[in-house]
Amino acid sequence: EVQLVESGGGLVQPGRSLRLSCAASGFTFDDYAMHWVRQAPGKGLEWVSGISWNSGSIGYADSVKGRFTISRDNAKNSLYLQMNSLRAEDTALYYCAKVAMVVAASGYFDLWGRGTLVTVSS
Amino acid sequence: QSVLTQPPSVSAAPGQKVTISCSGSSSNIGNNYVSWYQQLPGTAPKLLIYDNNKRPSGIPDRFSGSKSGTSATLGITGLQTGDEADYYCGTWDSSLSGVFGGGTKLTVL
Numbered sequence: 001e002v003q004l005v006e007s008g009g010g011l012v013q014p015g016r017s018l019r020l021s022c023a024a025s026g027f028t029f030d031d032y033a034m035h036w037v038r039q040a041p042g043k044g045l046e047w048v049s050g051i052s053w054n055s056g057s058i059g060y061a062d063s064v065k066g067r068f069t070i071s072r073d074n075a076k077n078s079l080y081l082q083m084n085s086l087r088a089e090d091t092a093l094y095y096c097a098k099v100a101m102v103v104a105a106s107g108y109f110d111l112w113g114r115g116t117l118v119t120v121s122s
Numbered sequence: 123q124s125v126l127t128q129p130p131s132v133s134a135a136p137g138q139k140v141t142i143s144c145s146g147s148s149s150n151i152g153n154n155y156v157s158w159y160q161q162l163p164g165t166a167p168k169l170l171i172y173d174n175n176k177r178p179s180g181i182p183d184r185f186s187g188s189k190s191g192t193s194a195t196l197g198i199t200g201l202q203t204g205d206e207a208d209y210y211c212g213t214w215d216s217s218l219s220g221v222f223g224g225g226t227k228l229t230v231l
Binding site: 110 | 124155157159161165166167168169172173178208210212214216218219220221222223224225
């Protein structure tokens with residue numbers, strides 16, 4: 001089955017770190033760029049970060065630049081998001097999403113996971 | 123404040139037609155394809171329209187998309203109660219800098 005499954009969310013204190021994972025299955029993971037998109041409670045979608053198929057191109061939203069690091073392990077069909085210096089405003093449901101076109105760094109997202117919830121609170 | 127501007131809400135009666143606008147700039151919509159996503163309550167977003175006006179397999183032709191200059195529009199005809207959802211437009215500001223609209227809540231009266 002073609003799917004993305006996020007994990008690693010939870011309750012964390014401000015200033016602490018958390019690492020999210022996204023396990024991919026059912027498609028050739030290393031052919032596609034992958035992205036993280038988040039959604040704060042009751043709010044809209046916010047693009048967070050993206051990584052090309054070979055990790056050669058990486059981008060971050062200004063709101064997380066310098067604090068979050070995206071990475072991938074193609075041998076494990078997995079995407080990661082290392083989140084440091086977490087703030088209350090990082091509280092959100094974090095989705096991983098697959099870009100539709102082979103090799104393209106960006107484009108439209110044709111596959112989304114169900115998300116993992118990150119709550120930053122003391 | 124989202125980079126792309128959408129109306130917060132739209133509504134129409136069953137069977138009617140509705141349009142949702144998405145306004146951006148030359149750095150995003152003006153130079154990139156637009157995609158649209160439907161998010162039903164409590165679920166992950168789902169691709170509805172890609173490359174401005176193309177529908178993925180399985181998306182009925184009641185849904186359509188268009189783009190002109192720095193704006194895009196999603197159209198839904200023959201509204202059904204099952205269409206009640208949040209709709210988001212998305213595009214890119216550069217190769218790896220994604221942007222979304224703030225979302226539009228569709229109510230089918």
